[in-house]
Amino acid sequence: MKLSLKTILLVVGIAFIATNCSRKKDTFLSRNFHALGTKYNILYNGNIALEQGKASINDAFTENFWELLPVERMQVTDEVILPGQSKNADFERAEEKAIKAVQKHGMNIQGKEKNPQIDEAYLLLGKSRYFDQRFIPALEAFNYILYKYPASDKINSAKVWREKTNIRLENNELAIKNLKRLLEQEELEPQDLADATSILAQAYINLKHKDSALQQLKVAETYTKNNNEIARYNYIRGQLYNEFGHKDSANMAFDKIIELHRKIPRAYYINAHLEKIKNFNYADGDKLAYLEYLTDLEEDRENRPFLDKIYHHIANFHLNNDKDSLATVYYNKSLAKSKIDKVLNTRNYATLGDMSFDVAKYKTAGAYYDSTMTNMKLNSKPYRLMKKKRDNLDDVIYYEDIAQRHDSILNLVSLSEEDRLAVFSEFTEQLRIRVEQEKAKQLEAEEAAKRQNSGINQTIPGQKGQLQKGGLAQTSSGRVVPGKPGGNGKSNFYFYNQNTVSFGKNEFLKIWGERDLQDGWRLSDKRGGDSDSGTEELIAEATDEELFDPQFYISKIPSDPKVIDSLTKDRNFAYYQLGTIYKEKFKEYELAKNKLQRLLQNIPEERLVLPTKYNLYKLYILLNQTGEAEAIKSDILANYSDSRYAEILRNPESALASDENSxxxxxxxxxxxxxxxxxxxxxxxxxxxxxxxxxxxxxxxxxxxxxxxxxxxxxxxxxxxxxxxxxxxxxxxxxxxxxxxxxxxxxxxxSKKQWYDNDSSSKFHVVYQFKRDANEDVDAFIKRLNEKVEKVTYFDLSTSKDVYDENTIFVVVHGLKSIGGAAGFAEIIGEDKDEKDPIIRPYFSISSGNYTIIQRHKNLEEYIQSQ
CATH class of the missing domain: 1.25.40.10 (Tetratricopeptide repeat domain)
Known part of the structure; x- marks a missing residue:
């Protein structure tokens, strides 16, 4: 009886709850039952999924601190998402939870929602779609809250999120209008105020109103309690102040980030330091204290992940203090540490390229510029500018090689026999010392290899798996196999011994020099390196007896006046080209001036003198060297008064670039x-x-x-x-x-000369020949021929006058369809009895393809004989 009563009470209780917790009944129990279930079950799990998704976005997003940071840390992609698809499973789950909350616990009774958690569900729905980059559906969810729940305590949050979505949809003006109205009409919670002002700042930045963004970021930084957001907003403020040139204000913003130290991600902390470093005043600042500051950053163990950027800024410091060698070391250290930061790699390589260019190491500069372009976005404006600079460098490399090589040869030509002997005696002595040093290194490497090999493969009794003598290893089963490098074993294989490998590399460079990895690398024209490769090739060609004999090298100096004259002309032309390239393409006016002045000192041929002097005049003007400019102008006007350059100098305002003598x-x-x-x-x-x-x-x-x-x-x-x-x-x-x-x-x-088969051709010509010196009126003949052609209506015919060679002219009839038809047409107009003046003149018929061949190869006689 007791059991039966308990069962009855349980059933009655369940029935009571079921009937009173219906979504269709507006009762206290029903409202709270669905509200609690929505909040602590569905929305709880949905918000957890949303936070997990946001964390995965943050982990995948790589900040570009070289550019102005976006206010919100989220990377928007152009990937197209089809309906029903999602980029992130966590956001998909959050969206499912939000939809479930609406469907299972929504209490829409007589047009009003009785469950106070449903607006939260729609807010979760909009956020999950927003972070999944489905902005149109997200906008619908936020607008639904504003339309359906005007009294919700989340109404301001929904408005803020709606404007964030509008900004993502590039409706920046609309977002600014709505946010301004929100800030004027509503008293927002601190975090909502921070969110509203921060995204308002982003809208201003998008519209290039960056000064307006500064004040909004200040408000956002003041009211948010999130340290990461405080750091981010201050970093953007610092970047904006730097753009406006307000370095003191920028440093104050960066100091606020540095004060947070361990409360924020290390990336904000380090980059704030680096931004302050960029603002250092080299003219008035304390360079010693600055170097100590940089050194502290470098030596801090916690900064190891950021050493690539730290090394870069240390290199910049040394470069600004004219310590190029130290700067080069640190740029290379930065490159060694940098793996994925392409902007940093681009800056390092470009700077190293510029440094090499400034000291005339053009091939090295070209290699650095090539590496720069591999780290740049293809076909972007910076890429195109760098490519143009690199292409222009090809000219510099080519002409600098000629100038340096020919200068060296001509300098040797100008020396007396005693001076030549002294030069090459010193050279062969240095060469002898270098060879002896290489031999000593070789012996040392061989001894080290012997010592290493003598200690190899000494197996300790009772142990297996050790390397055996001869480079063999014994496995645990007793089977002997070839030894491998690494682990506890060693091998006498050549490439496993670093000493012998290093020696081999040096020996190869000594004999062959720098070589590109390609077929035919032994050929002399495949040699890489700088312009002294001619000496290296000469060394490689010398026998053991000739190698240290000064007379061998003296005998290679040219003595033929024609050869020397050719070298002089090539050298002078190279100097002229270098002067114009530096002036026009690189705007390196001092370099251009030095090259052209050097050219005039070399007494060039007359045709180069005047353009060289005029270019020097233009360079003096650009360099504000008015005295030199007036002197060379007077020289041109006095000694070249009839030249177009003199006319330009007399009338600089006239448009002589397009006159008849230009x-x-x-x-x-x-x-x-x-x-x-x-x-x-x-x-x-x-x-x-x-x-x-x-x-x-x-x-x-x-x-x-x-x-x-x-x-x-x-x-x-x-x-x-x-x-x-x-x-x-x-x-x-x-x-x-x-x-x-x-x-x-x-x-x-x-170059192809094979005749075309007439049967495979569809276009044919009739050709009449005329000799230039026969005093025949070709134009009169063409006029008569055109009258005949106009009467032929069954073909679309035309005529032309073509030059065959310097003695022969062709008059050609085009538009005939067969070789027989072409011959028949010529016969008809030559035998027309109804005409008083028939065209009787030798001719030949030919296909269009074969006519092209005789014009290309001038082999008319060969064609005539083949018919």
């Missing part, structure tokens, strides 16, 4: 001859102006035009010779690069 106008004139098929005049014009403007950038354009005209007149062989000359003589100009491309890609196609 290089551009003269080039256009030569090109018009080319277009009109007057190839002989085009060639003559080009040759004249190549001589006149030698050393100027326009000369390669004349050369390539000349090559094209010669190709049209004399055939593909002449074209190949001309293009090859341009590629070899002007390899670093745009025309030289284009010429090389033509040689590699176009010439092989143009």
């Amino acid at each position: 290089p551009e106008s003269l080039y256009e004139k030569a090109y018009r001859y080319f277009e009109n098929q007057d190839y002989t005049k085009a060639i003559a014009e080009c040759e004249k102006h190549i001589y006149t403007f030698e050393g100027e950038p326009i000369v390669p354009k004349f050369e390539i035009l000349k090559a094209s005209a010669r190709g049209r007149l004399y055939g593909v062989k002449a074209y190949e010779e001309g293009v090859n000359y341009v590629a070899l003589t002007y390899p670093n100009s745009e025309e030289g690069k284009k010429a090389l491309e033509i040689l590699n890609n176009s010439i092989p196609l143009l």
